[in-house]
Amino acid sequence: MSEISRNAGSGGASSGRIGIGLELDATHLKILEVLRENGRISVSALAERVGISRASAYTRFEALRADGAIKRFTAEIDHVRTGLGITALIFVTVRQQMWKQFRAELARMPEVEYCAITTGQHDAMILVRMADVAEVHAMVTDRLAGIPAVKATETVFILDEVLKRPYVLPSDRGKPRSARRGAQETQGDVPLGKMRFVGAAEGRAALRKDE
Numbered sequence: 474m475s476e477i478s479r480n481a482g483s484g485g486a487s488s489g490r491i492g493i494g495l496e497l498d499a500t501h502l503k504i505l506e507v508l509r510e511n512g513r514i515s516v517s518a519l520a521e522r523v524g525i526s527r528a529s530a531y532t533r534f535e536a537l538r539a540d541g542a543i544k545r546f547t548a549e550i551d552h553v554r555t556g557l558g559i560t561a562l563i564f565v566t567v568r569q570q571m572w573k574q575f576r577a578e579l580a581r582m583p584e585v586e587y588c589a590i591t592t593g594q595h596d597a598m599i600l601v602r603m604a605d606v607a608e609v610h611a612m613v614t615d616r617l618a619g620i621p622a623v624k625a626t627e628t629v630f631i632l633d634e635v636l637k638r639p640y641v642l643p644s645d646r647g648k649p650r651s652a653r654r655g656a657q658e659t660q661g662d663v664p665l666g667k668m669r670f671v672g673a674a675e676g677r678a679a680l681r682k683d684e
Contacts, residue, residue: 495540500525502644504533505542509639512546549639557602560631561609563617564595571622578620584612595627606630 495501500523507514507522514522520530537543552558567575579588579599587600603609609628617623 495536495542497542499644501533501537501542502642504530504537505640505642506644508543509642552602556604559603559605559609560634561601561603562629562631563599563601563613564591564627564629565597565599565617565623566594566625567596568622568624575620575622578622582616595625 503523504519507519516531516534517527519534520527523530525533534543552560565575575597579585584601584603585599586602589598590596591598601609601612603612609630613626613628617626
């Protein structure tokens with residue numbers, strides 16, 4: 474275990490104050506880039522990679538933890554090697570008055586790796602990893618269908634996880650912030666990377682104008 478892993482813990486949440494408003498600069502982002510490649514790197518090696526002193530590397534790392542920018546250290550596993558070779562996304566439509574029950578039931582399902590509330594046709598997306606298709610089928614028809622809060626489900630099997638990164642950073646875009654601002658100005662009133670939602674009434678009015 475590296476100095477960083479020993480100091481931060483190997484899976485628990487970071488200690489110290491959370492959300493103190495640390496302003497991340499280029500050096501902080503470089504530290505996060507290096508940790509993305511190797512979370513077990515020593516403080517000395519981290520300092521060398523980033524081009525700062527060991528004391529500065531340690532201070533900045535601790536600041537990232539205290540601020541909550543670094544939440545925890547954990548291991549990434551090969552799910553196929555551990556016997557969970559089938560991955561599926563289950564899209565769920567939830568009865569709107571029963572969200573509390575849905576959340577409570579979901580929390581009791583250890584096989585659920587990830588769940589997000591979404592916009593669009595469905596209300597939530599669940600990611601599960603199972604040993605075979607039969608287990609996914611049982612999860613949907615026995616577990617989820619038995620929850621009164623679940624109105625409908627749609628299951629999609631993942632054939633190949635083409636790209637999976639531990640996390641992305643603003644520096645991954647490869648453009649300075651000033652250049653990105655300039656690009657946004659040429660796109661009208663909708664900044665790049667953001668969506669503009671049009672209300673139903675506004676949308677219908679626009680359609681009538683085109684008729």
